[in-house]
Amino acid sequence: MNTITKGVDLVLRLVITFAFAVLVACVIWQVFSRYVLESPSTVTDEMARFLFIWVALLGGAYTLGQRRHLAIDLLPQVTSGNVRLTVNAAIILAIATFAALVMIYGGVDLVNRTLSTGQVSPALRLPMGLVYIAIPFSGICILYYCLTFLADLFRSGRGPNDQEGTPKAGGPLD
Template sequence: MLLKLVITTIFVVLVACVSWQVISRYVLGTPSTVTDELARFLFMWLALVGGAYTLGLRRHLAIDLLTQKLSGRARIISEIFVLFAIFGFATSVMIRGGSQLVLKTMASGQVTPALQFPMGLVYGAIPFAGAIIVFYCVIFAFELWRDGPSSPELGETAPLGGPLD
C-alpha cells in the first residue's frame, strides 16, 4: 500500500507539473523552467519505482514461454534462474552502481540547474528501486521454495497485491 501511495503521489505531481508547463507556455507565454525540470526527475522516479512495483505485482514484462512449457523440477530451476538474474542485476547494477553514482554526485556537490536540488537525490531512484526489486526477489524465492513452481495458465493474470501493495 505504501509503495502504491508513493507512485500515485509522484504521478499526480508529475501531471500537475506538465499541465502547468503547458498552461504557462501556451496560455501565459512564459514557460516555467522549474516545472520542466521537476517533471523530468519525477518521471525518472516514476519509471524506476513503478517498474519495481510492477515486478512485485508479478505483472512485469517477461518472456516466459520456456518456463510455462516446463513442469516440475525443470520449471523450478527455470524460475530460480530468472530470479537470480533479476536479483544479480538489481544488486550489482542498481544498488551497487546506483549507490556509487549517488555518492559521487553528492560528493561533487552537483545540483540541478533550475531547482538547485542535489543530483545525488535525483539519482537515488536507482538504488531505491533496486532495493525494492531485491526485496521482491527474496520474497518470490521464499514462496518458490515453500510452495513449488507457480502454474498460471496461459492468459491468466498474476494475483494482485504483494508485501508493499
Template sequence: MTKFIYVVDRILSTFCVTLMVTLVACVVWQVFSRYVLGAPSTSTDELARFLFIWVGLLGAAFTLGKKKHLAMDFMLLALEGRKKAILQMVITLIGLFFAIVIMVFGGGSLVMKTLSNGQLSPVLGLEMGWVYAAIPISGACMILYLLRDLLAPTQD
C-alpha cells in the same frame, strides 16, 4: 514476511500515485503556461523530468513485486514441473544479481559520488545525487521482492 511485503506494497503504490499526480500537474501547468500565458515555466519542466525518473524506477519495482512486469515467458510456459521451477529460480537469481550489483551497488556509488561532487540541477538547484537515489531505492525494493520469490516460490 507477508505483512512486511504488504506494507512495502502500500508505501510504493501510494508514493508512485502521488508522484504521478504531481508529474501530471507539472506537465499540465507547463502546457498551460507555455500556450496560454506565453511564458513557459522552466522549473516544472525539470521537476517533471525528475518525477518521471522516480515514477519509472519505483513503478518497475512495484510491478516486479506484483509479478505484472513485462516478461518474455514463452520458455517458462513451455516447461512443467521441476524444469519450470529450476528455470524460474535461475531467472530470479539473475534478477537478484542485477538488482544487487547494478542498482544497489552501482546506483549507490553513483549517488555517493554525485553527492560528494556537489552536482546541482540547473534550474531547481537540487543535488543530483538525490535524483539518482531512485536507482538504489528501487533496487532495494526489487531485492526484497526477489528474495520473497526465491524463498517462497508460488506455483502457477
C-alpha cells in the same frame, strides 16, 4: 513476510501515486504557462523530468512485485517439475543479481559520486544525488521482491510469472 510485503506495496503505491499526481500537475502547468501565459516555467519542466524518473523506476519495482512485469516466459511454460523449478529460480536469481549489482551497488556509487562533486540541478538547485537515489531505492525493492519470490517458489512451487490458478512447478520434493 506477507505483512512486510503488503507494507512495501503500500509505500510504493502511495509514493508512485503522489509523484504521478505532482507530475501531471507540473505538465499541465507547463503547457498552460507556455501557450497561455507565453512564459514557460523552467522549474516545472525540471521537476516533471525528475518525477518521471522516480515514477518509472518505482513503478517498475512495484509492477515486478505484483507479478505483472513484462516477461518472456517461454521456458517456464514448456517445462515441468524440477526443471521448471530450476528455470524459475534462475530467472529470479538473474533479476536479483542485476538489482544487487547494477541498481544497488552501481546506484549507490553514482549517488555518492554525484553528491561528492556537489552537482546540482539548474532550475531547482537540488543535489542530483537526490534524483539518482531512485536507482538504489528501486533496486532494494526489486531485490526484496526477488527474495519473496524465491521463498514462494520453494514453498509452493509458484514461479515469478505464475498467477493464481496457473500450473505450478514441482516442489522441492518432486
